[in-house]
Amino acid sequence: MTGRRGPGCGRREKRERRVLLSIHTKLGALVALAVLVTTGLVLVAVRTHTELRYVTVLAMIATLLVTQFVARSLTAPLDEMNVVAAAISHGDYTRRVVGADRRDELGDLADTINRMADDLEAVDQNRKELVANVSHELRTPIAALRAVLENVVDGVSAADPETMRTALKQTERLGRLVETLLDLSRVDSGTVPLRAGRFEVWPYLSGVLKEATLVTAQRRGMASGSGSHTRGDVHLHLDVVPPELTAHADPERLHQVVANLIDNAVKHSPPYGRVTVRARRGEGPESLDLEVLDEGPGIPKSEWHRVFERFNRGERPGKTAPGSDGGTGLGLAIARWAVDLHGGRIGVAESPRGCRIQVSLPGREERGTA
Template sequence: MKTKLGVLVVVSVFITTGLLLVALKTSTELRFITVFSIIATLLITQFFAHGLTAPLDEMNRVAKGISHGDYTRRVLGADRRDELGDLATTINLMADDLEAVDRHRKELVANVSHELRTPIAALRAVLENVVDGVSAADPETMRTALTQTERLGRLVETLLDLARLDNGVVPLRAHRFEVWPYLSGVLKEANLADAHRKLASGSGRHTRTDVHLHLDVSPPDLTAYADTERLHQVVANLIDNAVKHSPPHGRVTVLARRGPQPESLDLEILDEGPGIPEQERHRVFERFNRGEVAFPHGKGSDGGTGLGLAIARWAVDLHGGRIGVAESTRGCRIRVTLPGIPVRRQLT
């Protein structure tokens, strides 16, 4: 744009100078030369101005459409090699992001509605049977109601984690802890939750109690330095993902090793499922990615809202660590590396 404005000034000066030279040689009156010079300058200015303002008008229309919720419109002329082309590209990228966010929002509402409907319907059925006298309020019936209530609680906790993720910085309450008893507790909680779920769903169906959870910590007195609450989110979500894609009577192994730094920790979660295609490995930790491509016959990467693995990555990033899908000859292998000293980071 600076170049075009500079050309406009130079051309206008040349035209005026040329007309003045013509006037001196032909004895033309100065007033006619002035009029011709002004008209020529205005015509050239109008030509350049149209090339500058037309894209701005289009950008204005697209921006107004975006402000009213129309994320499908795009600015033409993004291939221009000037500031207006850069601005058009930026607006189109913004529209793409907003369209993706709007689509994810709708997917989240649909997914959460679906996830809420099932336990609420089951809980209502149990309570109605108790009230109507069809079922007695015995421990087994109450255990079924408790299982559905816990499922609702897990969904609400997932949504709270998403809110924390969006809010940016979350303070870490890191401390030194023994890895073996800590991970043993996490696996025990997973087994208890699976037992409750099996009672609620009935026998004869493949549930997570069919999957054997194995813990391997070396050395046995291994210690680490991390926020145990956030680490619980990581391990629980990864185990949840692994067992959902394991075959009946399969095996999920949690490996814990000492990292390269003092109090650092290397974790691996291995399953015997179908694994994740290499071209999909970079997407499994994205929000709302339910893994329809990677797991076309399953429930998705986390079988629910598509937030479990995204929350796991968020918790690992909060520590300044790394998480990813590692090579494996069978099933899926998720590797987590936590540094010895956690780093507070501003997540976006």
């Protein structure tokens, strides 16, 4: 099947032609140099009346020396690359090719191998962090659920509504973790469609905040006995101007953004702190500017670029808020993905107190939707 080739294909072909031409040039130079050396020795032999056998021997020695020198300059970097590639294939991603600064094709190849090793090392590190974080998150609810069920089976506790409610909360926590992992798999596969539509911002965000308040209130009663780390003492406040503000976005994806930002803000709020969700009209038609502000210790400016990276557990300076933890470090990464899916922007902004995260969604016209 034929089709239109992308620009990267043409660049690769040009690169391959350039490499092939360079190798031909070096080999041609080797042959030319050997011919020149042999011709020079023949001319010297004719003028000095030297026997042909001596000239032949000298020409062979000179040609072998030149060939050895050129071959060494070509094969030594390849030998090093072979060693590094073999180490990478066995899982050692710390090895690097030294000759990446060469200004030729071998230098380009060495740089490519080093970048590949960097990428593989980052992937391997992310995999290890994912296993560690997920294992940590699974251990607490599983241990609590097991303890509850063991108490019921052993007759220590009765299977009353309160005990079953404890087990249910741990099951719900496990379900939330599974949903987070499913969201991550959707991010990687890129198969999530965007179903944007017009909606009223106030009732929509009010519902998101009520859901968050209900969840935290339910977990607050279970925090001491269930091992839950969710805060329940933080006040959530909604500020929408004008009250009749409308926007054009995917409500489900936007819910992921707001819920994850609220969850992150609540985790890092001081005792009985306040988290504010602020919504304003953006620059374009039915565009939306959102802000989520907390009263926690804030984020150093040097760390702003890492806030939305995967597995960044959101550590902030100062004392950790009671009952908070960094989670799996995937919530803000998923929020950034959902905003990018809309063609919007998300980032940390200056704030006199705590942390302020801004989200801008372009609305209908800039996305070209009907």
